[in-house]
Amino acid sequence: MSRTVTVFAPSPVLRVLVEPTAGGGVEVHLHPGGQGVWVARMAARLGAQVRLCLPAGGESGTAVLALLEAEGVEARAVRTGGDTAVVVLDHRGHEGAQDAEEGGRVAASTATLTRHEVDDLYGTAITSALDGGVLVLTGPEHDAVLPADVFRRLAADARGQGTTVVADLSGTALEQALRGGVDLLKIAHDELPGEGEAAADDVPELLRRARRLQDAGAGAVLLTRAAEPPLLLTASGEAHGLQVPSFTPVQFRGAGDATSGAAAARLAEGDDVLDAVRTAAAAGAVNVTRQGYGTGHAAAVAAVARRVRAHRLD
Numbered sequence: 112m113s114r115t116v117t118v119f120a121p122s123p124v125l126r127v128l129v130e131p132t133a134g135g136g137v138e139v140h141l142h143p144g145g146q147g148v149w150v151a152r153m154a155a156r157l158g159a160q161v162r163l164c165l166p167a168g169g170e171s172g173t174a175v176l177a178l179l180e181a182e183g184v185e186a187r188a189v190r191t192g193g194d195t196a197v198v199v200l201d202h203r204g205h206e207g208a209q210d211a212e213e214g215g216r217v218a219a220s221t222a223t224l225t226r227h228e229v230d231d232l233y234g235t236a237i238t239s240a241l242d243g244g245v246l247v248l249t250g251p252e253h254d255a256v257l258p259a260d261v262f263r264r265l266a267a268d269a270r271g272q273g274t275t276v277v278a279d280l281s282g283t284a285l286e287q288a289l290r291g292g293v294d295l296l297k298i299a300h301d302e303l304p305g306e307g308e309a310a311a312d313d314v315p316e317l318l319r320r321a322r323r324l325q326d327a328g329a330g331a332v333l334l335t336r337a338a339e340p341p342l343l344l345t346a347s348g349e350a351h352g353l354q355v356p357s358f359t360p361v362q363f364r365g366a367g368d369a370t371s372g373a374a375a376a377r378l379a380e381g382d383d384v385l386d387a388v389r390t391a392a393a394a395g396a397v398n399v400t401r402q403g404y405g406t407g408h409a410a411a412v413a414a415v416a417r418r419v420r421a422h423r424l425d
Contacts, residue, residue, distance in 0.1 A: 114160075114243055114244025114245060114379045114380075115159075115160045115161070115162060115239070115242065115243030115244055115245070115379065116151075116154045116159045116160065116161045116162070116243065116244070116245045116246075116247060116375045116376060116379050117161075117162045117164060117236060117239040117240045117243050117245065117246045117247065118147050118150050118151040118154070118161060118162070118163050118164065118246075118247045118249060118372075118375075119147065119164050119232075119236045119246065119247065119248050119249060119265060120145060120146070120147020120148060120150075120151065120163055120164060120165040120249055121147070121165070121166065121224070121232065121249075121250075121251045121252075121256050121257050121261075122145050122146070122147070122196065122222070122250070122251045122252035122256055123143060123144070123145040123147065123148055123165045123166070123167065123172075123175050123195055123196070124143075124144045124145045124148075124175075124195065124196040124197065124198055124252070125141065125142075125143065125144070125171040125172075125174050125175050125178075125195055125196070125197045125198075126140075126141070126142045126143070126144040126197075126198055126200070127139065127140070127141055127197065127198070127199040127200070128140040128141075128142065128199075128200050128202060129199070129200065129201040129202060129203060129217070130202050130203075131202065131203045131204075137203065141174060141178060142178065142403075143175045143178045143179050143182070144198075144404065145165075145196075145249075145252070146249040146250060146279065146368055147163065147165060147247075147249040148163065148165075148175075148179070148184075148405075149365055149368035149369070149372070149404040149405040150247055150249055150279065150368045150369075150371045150372040150375070150405065151163040151184055151247075151372065151405075152182065152184065152372065152404070152405035152406065153368065153369040153371075153372030153373055153376070153394055153398075153405035153406075153407065154247075154372040154373065154375050154376040154379075155182075155183065155184050155372075156372075156405070156406070156407060156408065156409055156412075157372070157373055157376040157377070157390070157394070157409050157412060158376065158409060159375070159376035159379050159380075160185075160243075160379075161184055161185060162185050162187050162239045162243065163179065163184055163185065163186045163187065164187045164189075164232065164235045164236040164239055165186060165187075165188055165189070165232075166188070166189045166190075166191045166195070166222070166224055166228060166232055167186075167188040167189070167190060167191065167195050168190060168191035168192060168193050168194050168195055168222070169193065169194030169195060170194070171194050171195040171196070171197045171220075172188070172190070172191065172194065172195035175195055176188055187235050187239060189228060189231040189232045189235055191222070191224065191225075191228050192225065192228075193222055193223065193224075194220065194222065195222055196219075196220050196221050196222040196252060197218070197219065197220045198216065198218070198219045198220075199216070199217040199218040199219070200215070200216060200217065201215035201216075201217050203215075221252060221253065222252070222256065223255050223256050223257075224256060224257045229257045229258065229261060232257070232261075233261055233264065233265065236265060237265060237268055237269065240265070240269045240274045241269065241272050241274060243274065243379075244274065244275060244378075244379050245274065245275045245276075245277060245375045245378050245379045246265065246269045246274050246275070246276050246277070247277045247278075247279065247371060247372070247375045248262055248265060248266065248276065248277070248278045248279070248280060248284075248288055248293070249279050249280070249368075249371075250279070250280045250281065250282075250284045250285075251284060254282070254283055254284075259283040259284050259286070259287040260287055261287075262278075262280065262284045262285075262287040262288040262291065263287040263288060263290045263291040264291065265288075265291065266278070266287075266288045266289075266290075266291025266292055266293055267290075267291035267292060268291075270291070270292050270293075270294070275294045275295075275378055275379075276288075276291075276292070276293045276294050276295075277293065277294065277295045277296075277297070277371060277374060277375045277378065278293040278295070278296050278297070278329075279296075279297045279298075279367065279368065279371040280296075280298075281298065281299075281302040282302075285298070285302075285304075286327075288328075289324065289327040289328035289329055290327075290328055291328070292328045292330075293328065293329055293330060294330040294331065294346075294378075295329075295330060295331045295332075295333060295374060295378070295384060295387075296324060296329040296330075296331070296332045296333070297333045297335065297367065297370060297371045297374065297391075298321075298324070298332065298333070298334060298335070299334075299335050299336075299337075299367055300317055300334060300335065300336045300337070300339075301337075303317065303320040303321070303324075303334075304320065304323070304324070305320045305323075311336040311337050311338075311339045312336075312339060314342065314352075314424070317334055317336070317342060318342065318344060318350050318424070321334055321342070321344045322344065322348070325344065325346075325348075330346040331343065331344060331345050331346045331384045331388075332344040333370070333374065333388055333391065335366070335367050335370060335395065337363075338357075340352060340353045340354060340355045340392070341353045341355070341370075341388070341391075341392050341395070342424075343384070343385065343388050343421070345384060345385070346384070349423065349425065350423070350424040350425045351385065351421045351422065351423060351424060352421070352422050352424050353388070353389070353392050353419060353420070353421050354419065354420040354421075354422070355392045355393065355395075355396050355415075355418075355419050356393075356396060356415055356418050356419075357396070358396060358397075358399065358400045359400070360399040360400065361399065361400055361401060361402060362399065362401075362402060363399055364404065365398050365403075365404030365405055366395040366396075366398045366399050367395065368398075368404060368405055369394040369395050369397070369398035369404070369405045369407060370391045370392065370394055370395040370398075371391070372394070372405055373387075373390050373391040373393070373394035373395075373412065374387045374388060374390070374391035376390075377390045377391070385421060388421075389416050389419040389421065390412060390413075390416045390419075392416075392419050393412050393413075393415035393416035393418075393419050394407055394412045396415055397411050397412050397415055
């Protein structure tokens with residue numbers, strides 16, 4: 112029987128995209144966005160029952176919630192006094208760009224949470240997590256959104272009651288979540304703590320840094336490496352390389368969020384971490400073939416997952 116995936120999403124955003132048409136005109140698109148939204152979308156696409164815990168305020172927050180409802184994602188919103196963040200991107204003149212964020216940033220706003228709003232968001236997330244099976248922690252847009260200690264408390268309190276915790280974090284939020292303990296950490300190679308940035312193909316150094324994260328509180332570590340195939344360090348310390356089919360990319364952003372959402376969905380279904388990571392790697396590979404973030408179809412992900420192979424590195 113499947114269990115619920117709760118996604119903690121402190122920084123949702125309303126995305127307004129201006130897209131050129133073949134006839135020289137424009138189309139304007141509205142999308143709910145932010146890391147937590149993209150993670151939740153992928154988990155839902157793979158059939159998980161998803162609860163997205165997020166703050167929402169003002170006209171932009173109302174629009175985000177309506178768009179999520181249209182997608183079929185269950186939003187558990189904390190209403191805020193401030194507006195939900197908005198970004199307006201003009202893609203005219205940037206056709207074919209493989210970075211989906213490339214384009215004229217016409218306008219952007221940010222959002223922070225008050226002390227009482229943080230309390231309400233924590234309460235909403237932990238209530239959902241304790242009633243479900245998997246909690247995914249996604250990061251804030253910037254450090255001022257909410258105190259980083261919230262990530263420690265959520266991780267510790269959820270795991271203490273038997274909920275599986277997945278984290279897709281970096282920086283201070285990651286440090287705090289590790290103090291609480293996480294079962295699966297998904298992290299990009301260029302976000303690994305350490306002296307300088309480790310090269311994507313320097314497997315020994317990447318695994319050394321991943322083991323340091325385990326010493327700090329991570330169970331399994333899934334390491335994405337841009338165009339290189341992911342690496343997995345299991346909770347028992349076994350290192351695996353993944354062989355993943357490669358496809359001509361349309362854009363690269365969002366692959367990591369799709370990876371995290373897919374991993375959470377499969378863990379909620381009872382997969383062990385290695386099987387969950389195979390599907391996660393497939394979801395990341397499918398995502399680069401699409402313009403949308405976390406929009407890969409379940410059938411495509413399943414077809415690619417059947418071709419993903421794992422091999423021991425030690």
